[in-house]
Amino acid sequence: EPEVTQTPSHQVTQMGQEVILRCVPISNHLYFYWYRQILGQKVEFLVSFYNNEISEKSEIFDDQFSVERPDGSNFTLKIRSTKLEDSAMYFCASSELAGYNEQFFGPGTRLTVL
Amino acid sequence: KQEVTQIPAALSVPEGENLVLNCSFTDSAIYNLQWFRQDPGKGLTSLLLIQSSQREQTSGRLNASLDKSSGRSTLYIAASQPGDSATYLCAVKRYGGSQGNLIFGKGTKLSVKP
Numbered sequence: 001e002p003e004v005t006q007t008p009s010h011q012v013t014q015m016g017q018e019v020i021l022r023c024v025p026i027s028n029h030l031y032f033y034w035y036r037q038i039l040g041q042k043v044e045f046l047v048s049f050y051n052n053e054i055s056e057k058s059e060i061f062d063d064q065f066s067v068e069r070p071d072g073s074n075f076t077l078k079i080r081s082t083k084l085e086d087s088a089m090y091f092c093a094s095s096e097l098a099g100y101n102e103q104f105f106g107p108g109t110r111l112t113v114l
Numbered sequence: 115k116q117e118v119t120q121i122p123a124a125l126s127v128p129e130g131e132n133l134v135l136n137c138s139f140t141d142s143a144i145y146n147l148q149w150f151r152q153d154p155g156k157g158l159t160s161l162l163l164i165q166s167s168q169r170e171q172t173s174g175r176l177n178a179s180l181d182k183s184s185g186r187s188t189l190y191i192a193a194s195q196p197g198d199s200a201t202y203l204c205a206v207k208r209y210g211g212s213q214g215n216l217i218f219g220k221g222t223k224l225s226v227k228p
Contacts (some may be wrong), residue, residue: 006157013173032213043158044205056215091157103146103216107157 002026004106006092012112013082021077021109023092032075033093033103034067036060043091049075082113116141116208120219127194128227135189135222136163137204142182148216149178149189150203158203162189 005024006083014018025032034046047057061069066078079086089108095101117140121208127133137147146165150158162171162178164187170179187204201223205216 035216042220043205043216043218045217048215054173058215093158101158102163104160105150110155 004092004104005092006090006106008109010110010112012114013064015084015113016081019079019082019111021079021090021092021111023075023077023106024073025075025092025094026096026104026111027073029094029104031055031095031101031102032067032069033095034077035091035093035105036088037091037108038085038088046077079111082111084113087111087113106108116144116206118204118206118217118219120202120204120222122222122227124223126225126227129194129196130189131194131226132192133135133194133224135191135202135204135205135221135224137187137189139185139187139206139217142185143144143209144182144210145207146197147178147180147187147204147206149176150205152201152203152221154201161202191224194224196226196228199224199226 092106149161164180175192201221205218
């Protein structure tokens with residue numbers, strides 16, 4: 001069964017460093033998302049992406065964040081200068097036809113900022 | 115602003131019991147509602163998606179209902195098993211925005227004891 005994959009599973013970085021989180025969405029899906037979950041908190045929406053551009057972003061997704069689909073399979077989230085409060089589990093998700101369809105989530109990348 | 119609440123926060127039941135998990139949302143203007151399962155330190159597994167025009171969806175031992183007008187959904191698990199132990203999240207996709215994002219509840223942590 002097709003699934004969303006994410007790498008790495010765990011990333012440790014120093015405050016102020018740049019990190020890139022990678023995702024491979026399900027191959028025929030057209031809509032891509034990033035969410036995050038701080039330990040013990042709700043899952044929060046960050047950004048949605050369609051047709052090579054951001055279609056929606058939350059207040060969390062400030063200038064420190066960017067997303068890119070560098071090729072036909074990968075979808076990346078970049079954090080330019082990490083802060084301690086960026087420590088969280090980051091989930092990538094994708095959906096097939098329209099944003100109203102079921103979203104399928106990857107296993108997540110645990111980001112730890114020291 | 116859409117808020118999603120899940121009650122109870124935690125639930126412990128003996129194996130074989132039927133159980134109901136509750137989800138409520140403050141704004142009935144939703145496209146759909148999705149139930150997920152999250153195992154500790156893992157990603158989100160989609161269980162059921164109910165469109166706003168539907169009343170319920172079934173998959174195996176799971177049945178989810180939706181009452182949009184009252185802002186409620188329930189997830190019914192029949193004949194619970196220890197393998198059902200996980201955190202169950204509900205999320206609504208709101209109207210507005212371009213592709214819409216999922217707004218999550220904090221989850222119900224279910225423990226099924228042998």
